[in-house]
Amino acid sequence: MIRVKGLTKSFGQGGAQTRALKEVSLDIGRGESVAIVGPSGCGKSTLLNVLAGIEPMDEGEVWIGEAALHEMSDKDVSRLRLERMGFVFQSYHLVPVLSALDNVALPLIARGIRQSEANKRAMESLRRVGLSEYAKRHPAELSGGQNQRVAIARAIVGKPDILWADEPTGALDSEAAEQIVGLLDMLNKHDGTTVVTVTHDSGVASQAGRIIRLHNGRVVHDGGMVRC
């Protein structure tokens, strides 16, 4: 499903250059649940953002199924992301002036699906995260955990093959975090969605079937459970 070969990514130039990813190679199979761990600054978010086509890469290859991300135009990458991927961020990234329902419907509207159909699917997605009664609320009227569940509903509304999550529980207390982990696990096991989660939280990491540990831009462990 995801194949990465010799992926390299730097920020800045000359003496101020940061080499965030150095020759990263890995394969993630369809339906896997993978946690990416490692110390702050080791390149976890950069890796996720490059794999999701949010950040351009310098060198290497990234395959998403049959699609060669490294050869695609920005427009095609955006389309791939919209049609096949969902993204959950630590800080939710919801639109404050829109209701929960409208936030969730947004990716479908962007795909050209008409409002009534988008609303129907968004409602179903909110129901799956247990928030159908909160559809009309705005992000400021919801708790952190609820907002993150809205963000998950938005990420899954288009039935993505891959769900990327960057510190999805980073801003939540342990009870809300547990709900989020349970949801991601359900989406992986029930829907067969490939889930890739960046986390500092060993509880979150232990839920994943596989752990990839980065250090200084390189993969230093790939396999079973390790300490975060």
Ligand SMILES: Nc1ncnc2c1ncn2[C@@H]1O[C@H](COP(=O)(O)OP(=O)(O)OP(=O)(O)O)[C@@H](O)[C@H]1O
């Ligand atoms: N836009 C940017 N411009 C310059 N340097 C950047 C940028 N984004 C990341 N970096 C640098 O790249 C390296 C990897 O950053 P990244 O955000 O991927 O780390 P991380 O593992 O996600 O850390 P954290 O756990 O703190 O979120 C760091 O040294 C960081 O300072």
Ligand SMILES: [Mg+2]
């Ligand atoms: Mg990060």
